[in-house]
Amino acid sequence: MAAADDLNVFREEARQWLNDNFPSSLANQRPPGIAGFGAKLSGDWKAWQERLGEKGWSTPTWPAEYGGGGLTPEQAGVLAKTMREIGAISPIGGFGTMMWGPTLLDVGTEEQKQRYLPDIIRGNLHWCQGYSEPGAGSDLANLQSFAEDKGDHFLLNGSKVWTSGALEADWMYGVFRTDKSNKYQGISFLTLDMKSAGVEVKPIVLISGQSPFNEVFFTDVVVPKENLIGEKNLGWDIGKRLLLHERQSIAGSSGDDDVVGGSYDIEQVAKDYIGMDGDKLADGAMRERIAEQKMFAHAYALTGRRFSDEAAVSGPSAAVGILKVAWAKDNQNREEMLIEMLGNRGLGWEGDGFKESEIKTVRTWLRSKANSIEGGTTEINLNLVAKRVLGLKGY
Ligand SMILES: Cc1cc2nc3c(=O)[nH]c(=O)nc-3n(C[C@H](O)[C@H](O)[C@H](O)COP(=O)(O)OP(=O)(O)OC[C@H]3O[C@@H](n4cnc5c(N)ncnc54)[C@H](O)[C@@H]3O)c2cc1C
Structure with a gap:
């Protein structure tokens, strides 16, 4: 079958599935919040989140073996257009789908992909990004939050700032210092459970009265070794790769x-x-x-x-x-x-x-x-x- 015919077959499949699964009450509605970015949805939005996540079409091109859609970029384009035509908006998003998941697909081990990706795809977990610190914004590699290697775990002390959505977040990924003697090759990429003892989140209140950003303080936080992504002290390249995905997702959105x-x-x-x-x-x-x-x-x-x-x-x-x-x-x-x-x-x-x-x-x-x-x-x-x-x- 020619490629164009294949796409036509897929277009019909997508139309049929959307017809069966997208609640018509949500046509042309924007989600009240984003699952995966702090929002707990209910009613038709919750049903739509679950069906879309189960199908993997919240992340259409991600591999099916982790729960993604497994579509080609062309098929994903057809899906996006078909969704636009009926006013169907995905309520699943946030840091997980935009940058953390794509980075994990690039650099994660098989076990790490199996561990993190399914919940990102379904919007079940909310992630926040622990990069910026008081003395490390544009010069990110100046970061000082120190994750000391204690053999079977890291002991984390320090703080992050401007952490969007940290108050609602279940987990954080971020870059942390693991060697004080080497600026770039002394940084590791870690994940941590925001419910860990010693993690404190302080909202930064803006002029609008809202608090989209936070300060996050770490005091003797135990981070299991299995939460290390890539090799110890070689997290800088992973951190930079994630930033490319971030910019790509901002541009692509x-x-x-x-x-x-x-x-x-x-x-x-x-x-x-x-x-x-x-x-x-x-x-x-x-x-x-x-x-x-x-x-x-x-x-x-x-x-x-x-x-x-x-x-x-x-x-x-x-x-x-x-x-x-x-x-x-x-x-x-x-x-x-x-x-x-x-x-x-x-x-x-x-x-x-x-x-x-x-x-x-x-x-x-x-x-x-x-x-x-x-x-x-x-x-x-x-x-x-x-x-x-x-x-x-x-x-
Ligand atoms: C809406 C929003 C959401 C954010 N969410 C997060 C988040 O979730 N997690 C997180 O970790 N961070 C987050 N940040 C922080 C963001 O990444 C930093 O604000 C940004 O990287 C700039 O760092 P800084 O604020 O320390 O400014 P600085 O680095 O101090 O920069 C100040 C000014 O100097 C300029 N400058 C600095 N260095 C140079 C140079 N070498 N050449 C030319 N000009 C230079 C900058 O362009 C800027 O204009 C968020 C920020 C915003 C605004």
Whole structure:
């Protein structure tokens, strides 16, 4: 059978399965939270999570032997499109599916893959990422949290910061110092149970009153030796590989024009708040900026899709830093435009005087400021692209 015929057969199979398993009540609904990222779902969302996880289509291209979908990138593309057509969104995600699972597939032992992957695929466990420390952000290899080798276990002391979702997390993966005399070759990649004695999580309260980040303190935490991923003192390369997957997933998650446009219909916001002059937007300059943004978003979506397809075959490359920088720039640009369109309605933070959508726009605009910091700052990504992609010296 020709490849195109194969894909048509798969398209029918996917349609049928979705028809039988996707609750129609959830069509075009966004999940109330993400399983695998702290949310405990209920009702139809829980049923959808269980069915999707059982089928392995929450991670379509992961090997079937660990519970993944076992699909080819082409089939995964067909599945994604078929899900979009009926407004079916996966409620399973988070650090596990985005970066930790893909890294484990690259470097984990058979036993480690069997141990961790099935729960990631089903969204049963929530993972957090223990990388940044007070003195180790961009210069991550400066990390000091020390996991002392005690023979049959490591004894961990130190702290992490900006740990997203640590309060809800079941487990942490991260990079920890195991040799104080060697900066890069003295780092190991470990997992740890967040319920271990000696782990303390302190939420960092933001201006919004929310606490998406935390400080995590370790005092004499016993980490079993079996939680070491890769070899002792050789975790730096694993840590860096995970960051490539992180950037790839940030870039790939936006590989769809609809998603790049955010959850707002930017043209509709413009019409509502700026108004129309006949069949044209009344503000000519904003009209031009919207056209530019949409062209950029479309080009970005196509490039993001190409990067995702290539990564599915040969793994993520350092070039994904280009996409991460472009994603942050586009997202921040779009949020700025939305705030400008709102005029003085874009001053609302809370209270009855503003619509819910206006308050949400303001909060999302402020959140977008972090886009050029999270997943590696724009400056650091540009440095990496200069060094690893363009081969420029002196960076
Ligand atoms: C929304 C969000 C979620 C996050 N979630 C997590 C998480 O779950 N787990 C985790 O471990 N961390 C997380 N972080 C932390 C994040 O990884 C760091 O904030 C980031 O790596 C930058 O480190 P820093 O904040 O220490 O800034 P610094 O490294 O101190 O950088 C400060 C400024 O200096 C610039 N700079 C630094 N070095 C250079 C250089 N060599 N050349 C040019 N410019 C440079 C940077 O670009 C930046 O503008 C999160 C951050 C954000 C914003």
